[in-house]
Amino acid sequence: xxxxxxxxxxxxxxxxxxxxxxxxxxxxxxxxxxxxxxxxxxxxxxxxxxxxxxxxxxxxxxxxxxxxxxxxxxxxxxxxxxxxxxxxxxxxxxxxxxxxxxxxxxxxxxxxxxxxxxxxxxxxxxxxxxxxxxxxxxxxxxxxxxxxxxxxxxxxxxxxxxxxxxxxxxxxxxxxxxxxxxxxxxxxxxxxxxxxxxxxxxxxxxxxxxxxxxxxxxxxxxxxxxxxxxxxxxxxxxxxxxxxxxxxxxxxxxxxxxxxxxxxxxxxxxxxxxxxxxxxxxxxxxxxxxxxxxxxxxxxxxxxxxxxxxxxxxxxxxxxxxxxxxxxxxxxxxxxxxxxxxxxxxxxxxxxxxxxxxxxxxxxxxxxxxxxxxx
Amino acid sequence: xxxxxxxxxxxxxxxxxxxxxxxxxxxxxxxxxxxxxxxxxxxxxxxxxxxxxxxxxxxxxxxxxxxxxxxxxxxxxxxxxxxxxxxxxxxxxxxxxxxxxxxxxxxxxxxxxxxxxxxxxxxxxxxxxxxxxxxxxxxxxxxxxxxxxxxxxxxxxxxxxxxxxxxxxxxxxxxxxxxxxxxxxxxxxxxxxxxxxxxxxxxxxxxxxxxxxxxxxxxxxxxxxxxxxxxxxxxxxxxxxxxxxxxxxxxxxxxxxxxxxxxxxxxxxxxxxxxxxxxxxxxxxxxxxxxxxxxxxxxxxxxxxxxxxxxxxxxxxxxxxxxxxxxxxxxxxxxxxxxxxxxxxxxxxxxxxxxxxxxxxxxxxxxxxxxxxxx
Numbered sequence: 001x002x003x004x005x006x007x008x009x010x011x012x013x014x015x016x017x018x019x020x021x022x023x024x025x026x027x028x029x030x031x032x033x034x035x036x037x038x039x040x041x042x043x044x045x046x047x048x049x050x051x052x053x054x055x056x057x058x059x060x061x062x063x064x065x066x067x068x069x070x071x072x073x074x075x076x077x078x079x080x081x082x083x084x085x086x087x088x089x090x091x092x093x094x095x096x097x098x099x100x101x102x103x104x105x106x107x108x109x110x111x112x113x114x115x116x117x118x119x120x121x122x123x124x125x126x127x128x129x130x131x132x133x134x135x136x137x138x139x140x141x142x143x144x145x146x147x148x149x150x151x152x153x154x155x156x157x158x159x160x161x162x163x164x165x166x167x168x169x170x171x172x173x174x175x176x177x178x179x180x181x182x183x184x185x186x187x188x189x190x191x192x193x194x195x196x197x198x199x200x201x202x203x204x205x206x207x208x209x210x211x212x213x214x215x216x217x218x219x220x221x222x223x224x225x226x227x228x229x230x231x232x233x234x235x236x237x238x239x240x241x242x243x244x245x246x247x248x249x250x251x252x253x254x255x256x257x258x259x260x261x262x263x264x265x266x267x268x269x270x271x272x273x274x275x276x277x278x279x280x281x282x283x284x285x286x287x288x289x290x291x292x293x294x295x296x297x298x299x300x301x302x303x304x305x306x307x308x309x310x311x312x313x314x315x316x317x318x319x320x321x322x323x324x325x326x327x328x329x330x331x332x333x334x335x336x337x338x339x340x341x342x343x344x345x346x347x348x349x350x351x352x353x354x355x356x357x358x359x360x361x362x363x364x365x366x367x368x369x370x371x372x373x374x375x
Numbered sequence: 376x377x378x379x380x381x382x383x384x385x386x387x388x389x390x391x392x393x394x395x396x397x398x399x400x401x402x403x404x405x406x407x408x409x410x411x412x413x414x415x416x417x418x419x420x421x422x423x424x425x426x427x428x429x430x431x432x433x434x435x436x437x438x439x440x441x442x443x444x445x446x447x448x449x450x451x452x453x454x455x456x457x458x459x460x461x462x463x464x465x466x467x468x469x470x471x472x473x474x475x476x477x478x479x480x481x482x483x484x485x486x487x488x489x490x491x492x493x494x495x496x497x498x499x500x501x502x503x504x505x506x507x508x509x510x511x512x513x514x515x516x517x518x519x520x521x522x523x524x525x526x527x528x529x530x531x532x533x534x535x536x537x538x539x540x541x542x543x544x545x546x547x548x549x550x551x552x553x554x555x556x557x558x559x560x561x562x563x564x565x566x567x568x569x570x571x572x573x574x575x576x577x578x579x580x581x582x583x584x585x586x587x588x589x590x591x592x593x594x595x596x597x598x599x600x601x602x603x604x605x606x607x608x609x610x611x612x613x614x615x616x617x618x619x620x621x622x623x624x625x626x627x628x629x630x631x632x633x634x635x636x637x638x639x640x641x642x643x644x645x646x647x648x649x650x651x652x653x654x655x656x657x658x659x660x661x662x663x664x665x666x667x668x669x670x671x672x673x674x675x676x677x678x679x680x681x682x683x684x685x686x687x688x689x690x691x692x693x694x695x696x697x698x699x700x701x702x703x704x705x706x707x708x709x710x711x712x713x714x715x716x717x718x719x720x721x722x723x724x725x726x727x728x729x730x731x732x733x734x735x736x737x738x739x740x741x742x743x744x745x746x747x748x749x750x
Contacts, residue, residue: 151612151614160661162657163655164658168660207600207608213654214654225598231584237526242526243650243664252620278618279536283539286535288619
């Protein structure tokens with residue numbers, strides 16, 4: 001069997017998991033040929049886990065200069081995602097990059113332009129797209145039988161993180177280390193699913209609270225209001241400061257409603273007619289259209305990160321579909337950036353927004369950040 | 376048994392229900408002695424239902440001038456609530472008034488001042504306070520064992536109303552007839568419960584959409600964001616244009632979470648410690664405090680409107696507690712007015728807000744209303 005020869009850049013918390021998935025045989029069409037990390041502790045772990053003879057690079061440049069690679073998986077802090085992706089593509093390598101696509105859309109847009117011209121495969125690690133509940137929701141919404149979306153509401157307040165979590169790395173919870181808080185670290189999956197299933201809003205009004213629950217510079221509590229091009233409205237509520245928290249995603253459509261609880265329970269409410277049509281034709285004052293409620297059963301054992309890697313290999317080897325195209329990463333980040341910008345400027349933001357203005361506002365915050373990155 | 380001798384002003388949809396509850400013996404300590412309505416159709420119904428000899432007045436003045444009354448129940452359009460309440464109190468009558476307390480807080484504030492000086496009993500028909508699920512929620516939140524509120528979220532999008540409903544009266548869905556849409560007609564119960572259980576926010580940012588789902592002047596789709604004095608945040612989402620809709624009220628507190636679904640299912644999530652304390656002391660990065668979940672069973676057969684009337688009689692006869700004190704009605708209306716004002720001015724509104732400004736903005740809309748009331 002032909003295999004994709006992969007190098008992994010960054011073998012910390014996430015990168016080491018990807019290493020294990022490959023070594024444990026969960027991605028048969030990928031052969032791990034090298035890893036890289038600038039941290040000695042990570043390289044020591046790799047030498048122990050992969051053996052003394054395994055190629056372990058000191059940094060991305062050393063890895064890029066190897067001649068035995070077809071592709072790289074990038075699992076480093078957010079700011080470096082576009083830089084390393086672009087670097088790898090220019091070396092002729094296919095790229096699978098961790099989320100988020102980057103910290104600011106201007107950077108990601110430049111990356112996407114280079115990726116489009118590269119002719120190489122560019123994918124993002126949106127493993128939650130392999131969750132069969134969200135896949136089903138995506139199918140039902142984009143399939144069209146429920147009509148257009150009329151309202152969205154996602155309460156995802158179950159991202160509880162302790163003070164110790166933020167204290168575990170100097171870069172955590174800082175403008176210059178992460179470029180944001182819950183929006184950049186925890187929510188990229190939610191934003192990707194949100195835009196994948198519901199499409200993009202055209203206006204955002206948001207309220208971020210910095211260091212509300214933790215001793216951090218960045219936001220750990222967010223409420224956002226959306227308006228969509230078709231007039232639908234929506235809300236997104238998140239925090240890392242609440243327990244037990246809630247994870248409830250509701251979508252109302254012209255002919256029904258979908259609710260996912262805790263990413264593992266999906267209800268479909270299906271009307272026998274569009275409620276706007278019913279409203280216009282019924283003679284009753286308080287009548288509602290008939291509705292059936294169904295709990296949809298799907299396979300809860302989904303392929304997760306390994307599934308994203310398997311699809312990545314399948315695209316490279318046989319042109320098969322990816323789980324998430326790399327260029328789609330800008331959508332979730334656009335939501336995130338628009339929420340930040342609305343809160344920073346205390347006003348409604350139209351999408352597309354002024355990306356230079358966003359970067360200038362971000363850089364103001366980076367300038368006074370207590371952590372200084374090398375980026 | 377001594378009885379309270381009651382007159383009812385307005386025997387339309389709600390007033391006629393109150394008449395029936397009394398006649399059917401559900402309020403033993405109240406004797407209905409007269410009714411009043413300016414509409415002939417209503418008086419015809421009363422004569423049929425109550426008998427030809429029963430005193431049926433042509434208007435409130437005729438009823439006020441009777442000498443055999445201890446109290447009145449007011450069930451007329453919203454704008455007239457403060458005017459008639461004040462008129463009755465000045466005649467020395469106790470008053471039970473339908474919700475909302477009025478259309479604008481300036482009017483209600485004047486009414487409350489007169490009521491406070493009157494020495495008479497003044498109560499509001501907040502029958503949903505007798506729902507045992509909300510009563511239990513109120514007890515648990517105000518009891519204090521769950522700590523302070525940290526977040527509120529009420530999605531109440533199950534107020535579906537048809538186009539025929541709005542077309543059923545010229546005054547419906549107009550600025551001069553109702554003074555608003557879903558906020559004034561359907562939501563007063565929700566706002567009363569919201570403030571009764573969670574207290575009042577200090578800031579409101581809201582987004583109202585007028586005639587989005589129906590051919591009406593006023594709002595039928597609302598999203599509001601709240602900030603409370605202690606830093607907690609909240610959201611309130613409502614519409615009359617959606618089916619099947621949702622009714623889900625969630626309150627997060629320092630030591631737990633409460634969720635009521637469809638006004639008839641209550642879940643208590645109780646932590647063994649405050650999550651802020653846990654966050655500060657745990658060494659784990661992703662650990663959460665221990666939490667137990669309990670479905671609370673309460674009696675679902677609650678006394679509703681009759682219970683409010685029975686308590687009203689009990690207060691008059693024996694000084695017992697009311698279900699809702701009249702002066703509390705201003706709180707729910709303050710929420711409603713603040714939401715309107717925020718949306719009209721497209722900015723955040725601090726509570727207390729400028730009541731003259733609100734009235735001026737309301738009057739602008741009344742001036743161009745297609746319906747002209749006599750108020």
